[in-house]
Amino acid sequence: MQLKRLVAITIIAISLYACKEDDSVKKEYQNELAEIVEEEKILEFGFDRNDYEFKRDTIRKGDTFGIILERNNIGYPKIFQIAEKAKDTFDIATKLQVGKPYTLLFSKENEKDSIQKPDTFIYQQTLEDYVVINFKDSIQAYRSRKPITYIEKTATGIIENNISETLEEKGLSQKLAYKMADDIYAWTIDFRRLQKGDRFKVIYTDKYIDDSIYAGVHNVKAAYFEHNGDSLYAFEFETDSIKGIRDYFNENAKNLRRAFLKAPVQFSRISSRYNLKRRIALYGNRIRPHKGTDFAAPVGTPIMATANGTVIESTRRGGNGKYVKIRHNDTYTTQYLHMSKRLVKKGQFVKQGDIIGKVGMTGNTGGPHVCYRFWKNGKQVDPFKQKLPEAKPISDSLKVKYLDFIVPIKQRLDNIFFIEAEPIEKENTISIDPIL
Structure with missing residues (x-):
């Protein structure tokens, strides 16, 4: 330039x-x-970088809004006034989190002053969302978002060893593997037993913030997998616009999901199964029934709701430690024990696959895991011995709409050729302006 x-x-x-x-x-x-x-305008957070000096840092242990501003030559009467004015938008006095980034803006109009003072504080809650507190003239506080861009792409792969290696060789995100293994083909393909020569095609959307920060795979629009001689199509379709429920169906409108996921954590191992006759040496080899299934995983591993439902308990109690309990319908209820952190509240509706907590060691536990408990008609049972229902089938009225909807997508999917080497180039770009 x-x-x-x-x-x-x-x-x-x-x-x-x-x-x-x-x-x-x-x-x-x-x-x-x-x-x-x-001079060309270069905007960041809505401010022209030619007009300001940007000073960036992260919230450290012991930092408060007052301490940060005091370090930068703002007095406490002014700090109190700013915090009071801003608290209806964002309670800056209590909600700063350690590790989150913030930016102070110093006007270049005042750079000749002997004491430099900022006139804007910007706190980034997430990669996308931020809070602006401007106190240059009058005090203003508002929330905003960075521009988000969705880029639709296609990818293909031929399995040599496993899907992770195949994606890595092509420079593709491992999140594609999780999407296909957990969101789409969880009940039709065992991804730990893929065979050499199995192959796939996928149409998906990557998410970018400010056109440059990669924020992961946003969604998979359609997929095709050849496995064990079967050709398995999958198309994403919204079945409930009010609750935002989207499912994957095959070319004949059959739902690919079951009502319940097999496990509440990804790629974990079962360390202890449901066993009503379990004997424990620590308790004199006496029988102490184990009415849950333990999935061993590192502390902090995300725990997923295994089905859609409403949270009926989110608390800490005795040997259960921190736990969440979800009622799925009049028949089924699930519980997730020993969490290090709970991420949902009582009364909240959750969808299958939503992250409801993190693996921990709270309560009575000898190691990090989640104890998964399963109720059927009020009785705790072994979920692996139940004939679990399929997910709700598509309604007759939606089926016609769905079959029309997938025609051009299937045609596009069928016309993608399998490529063994280079990653697929970007195709369509959809930009979403920031919401003020």
């Missing part, structure tokens, strides 16, 4: 010299020159 400006200025200067006898031409070129040399 600077080189282009230099070239433009040089050309204009030569032209001015050549036309120095013509005042009208000279004025015209002077106006053009003024437009070109005008």
